[in-house]
Amino acid sequence: MSLVVVVGPPGSGKTTIGRALAEALGATFRDTDADIADAAGKSIPDIFVDEGEEHFRALEREAVRRAVAEHEGVLALGGGAVMADDTRKLLAAVTVVHLTVDLGEAVKRTELDRGRPLLQVNPRAQLRRLMDERLPLYREVADIEIDTTAREVDELTAEIKARLAVRTVVVNDADAPYDVLIGRGTVERLPAYLGRAARVAVLHTANTAALAERVGSLLPDGVEPTLMELPDAEDGKTVAVAEQVWDALGAEGFTRTDLVVGVGGGAVTDLAGFAAACWLRGIGVVHVPTSLLGAVDAAVGGKTGVNTAAGKNLVGAFHPPRAVLVDLDAFVSLPVRDLAAGLAEVVKAGFIADPVILDLVEADPEAALDAQSPVLAELVERAIAMKAAVVAADLKEGGLRAILNYGHTFAHAVEKLERFTWRHGDAVAVGMVYAAHLGAITGRADLVARTEAVLESLGLPTSYEAGRWDDLLATMKIDKKNTGATQRFVLLDELARPVLVDDVTIEQQREAYERLTA
CATH class of the missing domain: 3.40.50.1970 (Rossmann fold)
Incomplete structure (x- = not known):
């Protein structure tokens, strides 16, 4: 694994949580304060007494530099390490977890450790000063910020692990x-x-x-x-x-x-x-x-x-x-209905490019609708990766990018007729069923049954009301994909083989609407 650095004020739990995180990740743990003490052959309080803080900070900068270069795993830094410009520059290239804690709990935790040289006199006031002084620096380097106040180590470790993923x-x-x-x-x-x-x-x-x-x-x-x-x-x-x-x-x-x-x-x-x-x-x-x-x-x-x-x-x-x-x-x-509406666009990605998306939804629709499930995380990543690939190939919608509008010609017409009171995903769901009917009518892949089944498993609509064809057709004629007076539709020759066509007749469009509303 790559390096994860843990920073934070005294009492935030850097060493305790760092060790637990390393174990949870199957990685090794390292602490720069321990490195400094080992290299100097004496404790950090003794270094402060014998050589002073300036000498300690020089040792600390070198210890951090060496550890960042050598270590793969979890690395805990001393509370003041972020004060060095060179150290903050090094941390810009790695993942940094910033642990926060409220003053009262930090005082309780540090009272158990009398070996902190900067907290020997009036520890509460000194700790408040250090926390206020260093907070902007912690936040400057942090990728993840976690409040450790009144929380168990196992809970914190699980949250950090999830955020690192x-x-x-x-x-x-x-x-x-x-x-x-x-x-x-x-x-x-x-x-x-x-x-x-x-x-x-x-x-x-x-x-x-x-x-x-x-x-x-x-x-x-x-x-x-x-x-x-x-x-x-x-x-x-x-x-x-x-x-x-x-x-x-x-x-x-x-x-x-x-x-x-x-x-x-x-x-x-x-x-x-x-x-x-x-x-x-x-x-x-x-x-x-x-x-x-x-x-x-x-x-x-x-x-x-x-x-x-x-x-x-x-x-x-x-x-x-x-x-x-x-x-x-x-x-x-x-709400689950809003998640389902979002999944309509994910399902679209499955039909036009990545059938694994459909397999995942069909295998466990409930997991697909669970915001905390790994299934939803994978669905989101797959849908975005698909869109990223299409966008990279056609940045200004000159051709290929039009496939992202599968189901959208009818969907946008529905949204306008419904005065935008429909969820976009609901309209796209109905639009995909319409496009599936149109594909079957024009001799392409017949994916109507699978389209309806996948969408219905997510609680999405798969039909529309009758008697509104003339208004829908008028709206579809000003769709962005059209060229002049020629209508263009995205259809599927086969699953994951989209095609942009311009030869769909008005009669075929009407027939698809009649099947959709039957």
Whole structure:
């Protein structure tokens, strides 16, 4: 395994938790304080008394340098090691776990160890000073932050292990490849993607306000957060809302090196990306999707947009994010119906490119709907990896990328007719059944039964009401995939063999609708 470094103030449990974490990971444990004592042939308090703190810090810098270069496993650093600039630079290249603890508990823990040279006189006041002084430095180097106050070692070890299991999918954008991090606690990785930002606008809705505040608290000293609350869902995806965001960015003096962070579902990340794309002709954006649908769909790929009276997402820009932080912890509180709606896009990925997704859902639909299950984590990774591969091959939707719209021609028409009151995933589910009927009617793969069965196992809709064909057809004729007056549909020649076709007749489209509504 690679190196995991544990940092934190005295009393936070670095050695105890570090040993337990190493055991849980099947790795070795190392402590730089022990290395220093072994090399010097005396205890750390004796080094302080005999040679002074400055000499100890020099020994500490060298011990950290050597351990980072040599060790694979878990490494605990002394509480003050992060004060050295050279040490913080070394830690930028490894995974760092920051353990926090409240002052009262830290005092109790350190009272049991009288060998701490900096806590000999008035330990409570000294410990408060050290914690306040070093906290910004711990957060500067940390990838993961864990509060150890009043918690058992086993519980903490399990949480850290889960947070270390972060999957990274790289989207190979031609101009600037970017990371999609998938795991628990990934929002804490935000500081690594700030660049030269001095200001960060955090766009969110009322439902994601708490997480937005958490995002703001992660910013290092000198980086100012500006929280902006948007209307919920599709009400927030309008030019008028974008204009309000631009006015706020102007009032706050945002420059080209500053950053926008979208915290929310697909509507928020679409709007955040669009606002960032247009401000000063393009500033950085990081997405923190809080819905499963947003994570596997809107947040990845660089497409941004707003809705107009003419239709959904017809005004927008291609503006790839700097990073996407898919924090699986954000999905735990989602209703099952919202998880199911997100899984519609995952199932779509299974039909067009990765049938293993379908196998996983069919084998255990309940696990697929469990936000804490490894099955859902794998489904998310597979769906995002599929989209990343397609996006990398067709950044500006010139051809191949259109396959991501499987089921969406009908779905977008339904959304507009229903005045965007339907969940996007519900509309996509119905749209995939429509596309499956259309595929069978046009002599391609007959996947209707499997499509209906997979979607129904997740509680998703698989039919639509009759009597609305004329309105649906009129809306489908202004779909983004169309060229002039020619309609284009994504269909499946076979499972995982999508094709973009332009020869589907109106009669065939109507027949598919009649089968869907029968």
